[in-house]
Amino acid sequence: MRNLIRLFALLTFVICFCPFFQTCSDSQILRKQPEGIVDSTSSPEVLKRINDSLKIANQMNRKLELENGRKDSTLNAYQIGFTGFKEFEFRYFKDSFFYVSLSFAFIIFLSLGILYLAFKENYRFIFRISVFNLILLFSSILIIIIGDFIDDFNQIRYGYYLLALNIFALILVSRKLVKT
DSSP states (O other): OHHHHHHHHHHHHHHTTSEEEESSOHHHHOOOOOOOOOOTTSOHHHHHHHHHHHHHHHHHHHHHHHHHHHHHHEEEHHHHHHGGGSSOOGGGGGOHHHHHHHHHHHHHHHHHHHHHHHHHTOHHHHHHHHHHHHHHHHHHHHHHHHTTOOSSGGGBOHHHHHHHHHHHHHHHHHHHHHHO
């Protein structure tokens, strides 16, 4: 059990590299592509071939644009937690995404404490800090949903769910170790 809690504590940092949040929806990423100009004096067969090839090229461009846009607009926990703190200004307190960044920074720093406490075998504090981390994670999701940062739930990526499961596993294992 003691090695299991250390594994979960280390796994938290690996999970934080996973994608957590896509900043804009797929419909916002895709933009209307300009259509090709076709000479209308060509024969109908040539026009049909050109039109078909333009449709295929346009579909391929849209897929490529969507994939590149998803990569560019997807953030992991470290990016969410530490990108807002490069230059601090008081106007950030009015922005609700600042609190999401702040909660992720706290989650990462508290996870460092959990890792330290796992090697010191202080399971009571690991339990308390893990509960607090789970509250911070759920509150950040609520801020994102209420603050209209997402258009649909597909923008929340698997990193959120993995981190929630990992923190929940830390809570269960540390609680079991506290009771024994």
